[in-house]
Amino acid sequence: MASNPPASNLDLINECDSFPHPTTSPQAYHAYTTTLYHLRVAAHPETTLGYILPDVAAVLHNLPDWEVDDESIPRTITLISGSNEAARSDVVARTTEAMRMTGHFKVLEKWRNELYPVYGPPSGASKKKELLFSMERCAAPLFGIVTYGVHLTAYTRTTGADGKDEYKIWVPRRARTKQTYGGMLDNTVAGGTATGEGFFESLVRECDEEASLPEELVRSKAKQCGTVTYFYIRNATAGGETGLFQPECQNVYDLELPSDGSVVPKPNDDEVEEFYHWSVSEVREALGKREFKPNCALVILDFLIRHGLITVEDERDYLEITTRLHRRLEFPLA
Structure with a gap:
């Protein structure tokens, strides 16, 4: 029995940013x-x-x-x-x-x-x-209101034999008991931002709760890298009714961790089973297998593009992907 072909990067965009576009459709x-x-x-x-x-x-x-x-x-x-x-x-x-x-x-x-x-x-x-x-x-x-969150990608970087940077990304697996997207892969840290909570303070809290990352390190080293926006139509993996609307704006952060293993993300609650320290090729393989939670796949793509790990030379849909990661939502934003 033939296996399904790997998902393309544009497939991942379409599966998360699934509400029709007023300009292109x-x-x-x-x-x-x-x-x-x-x-x-x-x-x-x-x-x-x-x-x-x-x-x-x-x-x-x-x-x-x-x-x-x-x-x-x-x-x-x-x-x-x-x-x-x-x-x-x-x-x-x-x-x-x-x-x-x-x-x-x-x-x-x-x-x-x-x-x-x-x-x-x-x-x-x-x-x-x-x-x-x-x-x-x-x-x-x-x-169908716009919701907000913070997503952080923690990574390490070393210099390869060819003199180029080699990245490895910390990827958690969601607890299989979670009601939404149980057992899927996630961003290193991710969570919603509630009324009255600043985005960065939300990030600091989530870094402790989900990955045991020290507050001082997060405050001094985490870098905001823009936003990822999309308009998701919920499917069965989201839990509850299908077809409900989820327009979202995620504030995206990067955190480079020491390559010597002195700081390692660890589960600190019941939402994460374990963390993997994966090469870019391993991460891209998991993307192709649709193992990432849909919106987390978009944040990973954004990270790979910003760090030159996906380029216009090796991605035929580069322009559409980079545009679609920053969809203009038709509702007032924070």
């Missing part, structure tokens, strides 16, 4: 988005904050804090209660808790008690983004 984008509801708040009635499937919209019908418009183009679901962030967040909390109690949505079974921020458009002279409300993490895909 305008017909597919239009056909898809016209079936969805646009999430809005009364304070910004023209600004879409996320996309909601009709099955989810049906649950919000006739709730006093929400106005569902089935006739307009686009169809909308507007949070009409609450004049400030705290009041809106309270309404959203009561709504999502009620949805959880019905047991209708499997994705809500993974309740985290973590709040994710939802921002509005820039306003005022400072053009500062307004925090409109916060939402329970596991409910985010039901409302």
